Amino acid sequence: MEVKKVAVVTGGNKGIGFAIVKGLCEKFNGNVYLTARSITNGNNAVIKLKQLGLNPIFHQLDVCDENSINTFRDYIKYTEGGVDVLINNAGIYADKLEIPIGDQAEKTINENYYSILNVCNALFPILRSNAQVINLSSSAGHLARIPSINMQAKFRDPLLTVDKLSRCMNEYVEDCKNNRYIEKGWGSSPYVVSKVGVSALSILQQNELDKETEKRNIFVNFVHPGYVDTDMTNHQGVMTIEEGAQSSIYLALGNHGLRGQYVWFNCKVVDWYGPTTPPKA
Template sequence: MTEKVAIVTGSNKGLGFAVVKGLCQKYAGTVYLTARNETRGLEAVKKLNEDGLKPEFHVLDVCDSDSIKNFANYIKTKHGGFDVLVNNAAILEWDEVYPSYEAAKRNINCNYRSLLKLEEYLYPLLRDNGRVVNISSACGHPSNIKNKHWIDTLVNKDVTTDDINSFVDGYLESVRNGTFNMNDFADEGKHAEHRVSKIALTALTMVQQRKYYKRNISINAVDPGHIKTEMAQGGGVLEPDEAAKAVLYLILEASPNLKGIFMGQDKKLIDWYDTEGDYYCKGIW
């Protein structure tokens, strides 16, 4: 019987580390803790080893195409494929509430475009009946947007990757040429780059689900809540282990019929199409 394999990106600390820990405790298969920094990744593995848990480690920088290709080749050679992917790796540069073009591009490249590269190189190895969880946030709901054209584009049930890329590129171009309008976003457009990257990630979840539906692969997005991590300078309220519960639920317990949804930390479904709802990220910076 083929051995099951689970992969968690950006998992040397915070939510990713908590997900790896939970999987090591309950998942019947090999669990990969990945990180872009080898030293920090191995230190994280050592912590889990001290608790009697045995994750595997591999370097993976989701912002580097060569790193993704190398990792994919490793998984193909050693395991032939994999069954679970948690796309957790992300950045947020707190100091730039209204970021420069370069800072905005870094955020979007890491938090959104990396998923396109992961799909290109890793998804061919994703086995039938697999599960993917994309880590979004309160920033990842379309209620963060006030621009009607963008809203109508993203909540269209036939939205495409090209549509999402146009949304992302339009935002970046506005930052580059100085036409950025804070009124296009909630909360005076603070950290619009993060809102754009997470909205794009959530929308991509639904696009990917349509692509892989016939193979019974479940691809879902989660808002894990405001977590006490280095990224949460506004003062997180949830411990990573608590925030990981919804992610672990989607991997270990949820019906395989639960597909292409956006789930909250409380395991309740978030209505993607309720653009007037009170879902958006509010002034935590």
């Protein structure tokens, strides 16, 4: 019997994640899991897609909750046997919240960086051969968005590891709590640092997977989806959610050969280490 392929999208109840699920239901040959932290919002999103004749499967997944991650991992492992596409879309923008910068930084690094690291640590062991992993970064996740050249150098270090990167993210949170983030050269945005962390993590994950003895031929890439009309942008974004989903769907469907690359909304590769970014939409 042929094994059915499996795609998983985090934060699928609305925005870009919802459009990624929709696009995968239309184009991906396999089961598509719409996951969300809220059971009600997740089920409502599934109902909307069913009304369009599509057939996603809902499972609860809060990417910041270890129990929820492990429950989901166990469910997928025993019902499906593995994962072929993992799209780490869930994320937050807390820069404008009226809380101290140290709290903003802690919340943002936790929700945007550690969430992806923890979901990947749980699901990577059950990725099948030729799996595609797509991490939602941002134009804000370009290395040049970190103002200090010395600070940038930490991310360029060829000896950087995931552990060192996580320590770097923790150091950033501490620097915010101690009000030293500007003098240390991090810049003023927790969102930027969290997404630079996601970008760097994606490159390191690809390097690590390339070295595994099992040789599963897994692809990890990270995207800037565009400036998209969602709750996150207070609907100021100029692109539709379907347009914002395109780069992730392109990567998920394979046939691109890209590994550890920064992929723009138009599916073109951008140099993460380069001096500038192309327009964000």
